[in-house]
Amino acid sequence: MLEVNIKEHGYDGKVVLRDVKHTFAENCIHGIIGPNGSGKSTLLKLLAVMEKPVDGTVMYKGQNLVSPHPQIACCWQKPYLFRGTVRYNLEYPMKIRQWDKKKREQRIDEIINSYQIDYLIDRNIIGLSGGEAARVAIARAIVPYPDVLILDEPSAAMDPKNVMFIESLLRTLRDTTDLTIIMVTHNMFQAKRIANETIFISEGTIVEAGATADIFANPEHDETKQFVTGEFIF
DSSP states (O other), X not given: OEEEEEEEEEETTEEEEEEEEEEEOSSEEEEEEOOTTSSHHHHHHHHTTSSOOSEEEEEETTEEOSSOOXXXXXXXXXXXXOSSBHHHHHHHHHHTTTOOXXXXXXXXXXXXXXXXXXXXXXXXXXXXXXXXXXXXXXXXXXXXXXXXXXXXXXTTTOOHHHHHHHHHHHHHHHHHSOOEEEEEOSOHHHHHHHOSEEEEEETTEEEEEEEHHHHHHXXXXXXXXXXXXXXXXX
């Protein structure tokens, strides 16, 4: 599905990622964990082709990506919503794909019910709470049926109720679609709860990747063990 092979990537002579090679399977939640500054968000930007690798490739279905792909959707830690109403935000990705009005309306009805944002549909995005904005941002990303959803801290700064809702939503997407979800999270318990695979990154490289249950219960590397048990020295 989505493959990354980064020999080296960085800025202004500083190497941020090195020897990062991984294949992200479809119909799976991939949780990316690691200390601050380890390169997690930079990896997401490369996967979304918001940046081009200095030395390496990002492949999607065998195609070398050199620009953002319409089937790869992204939501960043701070939701970027368009000025206007929630409805306008949800309609936008369908309009640029030239969906007819009836199809747009049907899809919006599906989305607002699934994401429990029907009461927000005609409100301006100004004044939305953090949890509401995050729901709208994820809903907008999902509207056109992407193959890959990239999330950077999808529930950061949310109250526990919204965290549980977002996690439930991601599990439902995994269980009912072929969507590949790639998620950076600082909340290791969140990765443990919902990720099928966990990837531990430290100092710009993948230290260990595998089934989430194995990573947390029986990690192969001491550094992984120190991190998931809270013994990691920053």
